[in-house]
Amino acid sequence: MEWARVEGNWKQMKGRAKERWGRLTDDDLTAIAGRRDQLEGMIQERYGYARERARREIEDWYRSVESNLSEQIESLRSGIQSLSSTVERIAKEQFPHARARTTEVLNDAEEAVKRNPISALAIALGLGFLIGVLTRR
Numbered sequence: 001m002e003w004a005r006v007e008g009n010w011k012q013m014k015g016r017a018k019e020r021w022g023r024l025t026d027d028d029l030t031a032i033a034g035r036r037d038q039l040e041g042m043i044q045e046r047y048g049y050a051r052e053r054a055r056r057e058i059e060d061w062y063r064s065v066e067s068n069l070s071e072q073i074e075s076l077r078s079g080i081q082s083l084s085s086t087v088e089r090i091a092k093e094q095f096p097h098a099r100a101r102t103t104e105v106l107n108d109a110e111e112a113v114k115r116n117p118i119s120a121l122a123i124a125l126g127l128g129f130l131i132g133v134l135t136r137r
Helices: 003-008 010-020 026-032 036-047 051-115 117-135
Strands: none
Touching (some): 003 010, 003 036, 010 026, 036 051
């Protein structure tokens, strides 16, 4: 992960930074806006650390965040794969039922047309006229 991603996701990362450096206020974190140099300077100011120590702390934090995010991404990927398999299994189980129900509905519609051909013709003409009116420019 590049620091630009931390900067781009700073609103989400602020909480993690606050956990790591509790002396930084919400206003400090807002002002930092994900900029590494600003974070370094604020850590130096709030903790009295030398520049090198602040850099090391940021680097350690960055690596732990990167590692944690990688683990979360892998966990999400695994969950999505599991969900996908479940959805596929359910779809395969339900497909024959859906096919049978569709065939049943089509047969019922065919029987209704056979019983009432004039009504069916009138409905078809009415729908055709309505579609023609609605699509006319």
